[in-house]
Amino acid sequence: MSTTPPVDPLESLARGHVRSVWEVLEAMSILMRRRNEGLPLNLPQVTVFLRSGREVTGLVREYGEFRQGRGVLLITSSGYGSRGEGLDVTFLPDGIIEALTLHDATVLDTPAKSMPESSPMHLRRHLPAMGDKLSSAWGTKVAVEFGTATELEPEANIQPLAWLVERTGEVLGRLATTPDVGDVLREKVRKVRLFVGDAFGAKLTDSTLDLTTSRRPAAWPLDSELAQAVTDTLP
Numbered sequence: 001m002s003t004t005p006p007v008d009p010l011e012s013l014a015r016g017h018v019r020s021v022w023e024v025l026e027a028m029s030i031l032m033r034r035r036n037e038g039l040p041l042n043l044p045q046v047t048v049f050l051r052s053g054r055e056v057t058g059l060v061r062e063y064g065e066f067r068q069g070r071g072v073l074l075i076t077s078s079g080y081g082s083r084g085e086g087l088d089v090t091f092l093p094d095g096i097i098e099a100l101t102l103h104d105a106t107v108l109d110t111p112a113k114s115m116p117e118s119s120p121m122h123l124r125r126h127l128p129a130m131g132d133k134l135s136s137a138w139g140t141k142v143a144v145e146f147g148t149a150t151e152l153e154p155e156a157n158i159q160p161l162a163w164l165v166e167r168t169g170e171v172l173g174r175l176a177t178t179p180d181v182g183d184v185l186r187e188k189v190r191k192v193r194l195f196v197g198d199a200f201g202a203k204l205t206d207s208t209l210d211l212t213t214s215r216r217p218a219a220w221p222l223d224s225e226l227a228q229a230v231t232d233t234l235p
Contacts, residue, residue, distance in 0.1 A: 009105035014219035021100045025072050028060035031108070037222050040115035040163075042107040048074065048092055049099040056090055057103075070094045111159050111217045118162035120152040130169040137176035138186045147195035147210065156215055157196040163220050164194050164213040171226045184234045202229035209233065 010018050015027040028046065035041040047057040058076035066073075071093040123146075131144040151157060172192070176182045190207040197212040200221045204210075209230065213220055221229065 007106065009102070012105045012108040012216060012218065014108075014214060014216045021097060022063075022094070024100055024102055025060060025063040028102075029063035029072075031218055032060055032062065034218070034222065035112075037224075039217065039220055039222065040112040041217055042110060042112050044105045044107050045103045046074070047101040047103065048072070048097055049101075050092070050096050051098045052096065056092065058090065061089060066091065068093060072097075108218050109216060111163075115159065115163070118158050120158065123152060123158070123161055123165060126165055130165060133169055134172055134176070134192065137173045138189075140186070140190075142189065143191040145191070145193055147193045147212075151194070151196065154196075159217075160196045160213045160215055160220065161194060163217075164196075164211060167221065167223060167226055168192065168194065168211055171223050172230065175227060175230060181231055181234065185230070188234060200225070200229070202226075202233050204233040 010024075013024075013027045013031065015023075015030065018024055018027050024046070028043070031041060031043060035043060043059055045057055045059055047055055049055055056074055056076060058074035061073040061075050063072045064070065068091060071091055074090045074092065076088045076090050127144055127146070131142060134142040134144060146152060146161070151161065172185070175185055188204065188207060189209045191209070193208060193210045195210060195212040196215055198214065199212070200214050200219055201212045202210065211226075211230075
């Protein structure tokens with residue numbers, strides 16, 4: 001009888017082998033930066049336990065080197081004496097941190113509500129429009145399709161594909177007008193295929209550009225990453 005493998009919440013961070021307090025803080029700092037750059041991420045809170053016995057709960061705003069030394073900036077709810085509702089920012093140096101709890105990291109596996117809910121029907125309708133947009137930018141016919149006939153069947157693939165469709169149309173459209181890169185892109189690419197997989201990647205085979213996005217929103221490509229990956233595939 002088959003059993004469901006246990007869930008490792010740390011995998012939702014999509015940052016590789018994260019095991020220490022400092023690796024979790026660094027991962028959360030990176031994810032906050034990626035959210036600020038446009039990814040629709042739900043970020044989990046952390047509780048930091050200090051050597052003094054105090055506990056501080058909030059969102060990791062940034063982890064790194066500051067004037068006061070290495071530490072973490074936490075966005076926390078306003079405390080005692082605060083004027084009304086608001087947010088505080090607390091700096092905690094590395095040296096006073098004893099332990100950390102990452103709360104419900106799997107919230108990262110669901111995109112934030114700022115991203116509209118998509119559907120297989122919506123994606124099937126949107127794909128031809130993306131093909132028309134790229135064909136116009138290329139000045140010749142460019143085919144756009146999902147990587148396999150079953151790409152839309154798993155429900156978990158819908159939002160990742162919606163992100164990839166939207167961002168690919170924008171990024172490739174811009175790259176096509178970029179000197180040098182645009183010339184090579186228009187010459188070498190005649191088909192774009194979109195996949196969902198374990199990790200983000202790009203591959204050019206013959207005249208087909210394959211783009212794969214991760215299932216995990218934390219590892220979806222930003223525009224800059226998508227543009228760089230496409231550029232790196234070009235001869």
